Amino acid sequence: MPRADDLLTIGEVARRAGLATSALRYYEQRGLLPGERTASGQRRYPRSVLRRLAFVRAAQNVGLSLDEIRAALSALPDGRTPTTADWARLSRTWRTRLDEQIAGLEALRDGLTSCIGCGCLSLRRCALSNPGDLAANAGPGARYLPPALRRSAS
Secondary structure, eight states: OOOGGGEEEHHHHHHHHTOOHHHHHHHHHTTSSOOEEOTTOOEEEETTHHHHHHHHHHHHHHTOOHHHHHHHHHTSGGGOOOOHHHHHHHHHHHHHHHHHHHHHHHHHHHHHHHHHHTOOOOTTTOGGGOGGGGGGGGOSSOTTSOGGGOOOOO
């Protein structure tokens, strides 16, 4: 249990982390942040929450959903803040995902370059415009995007 003088207000955490207080409340509600309440009901956070928020941001940049981030954090002993060793272990499991995303972005980039490079300048003939909505038969979402870029945003 942190000492009272080691706890930060929601405003202090928001300022230090560069987040809105509403985001902090939301993260706490979703089980990503530990929070305490004063006798008058004000939120207080341990200083370690700043590292935890950095972890959340890094994991979001990898493309993880908040549910996946919460699962990763809950796998840590005693719900503690990830250490450098924890981050290395967890990020190794995300390497394949990052590699897929990189490959997908490169395919998207190369596809756009070749399309623009063809010189047709005609949306009626361009495969990216999906003439006749043929892609609808393949399912919802942007069907011409590489699979790694079509992940659900949940």
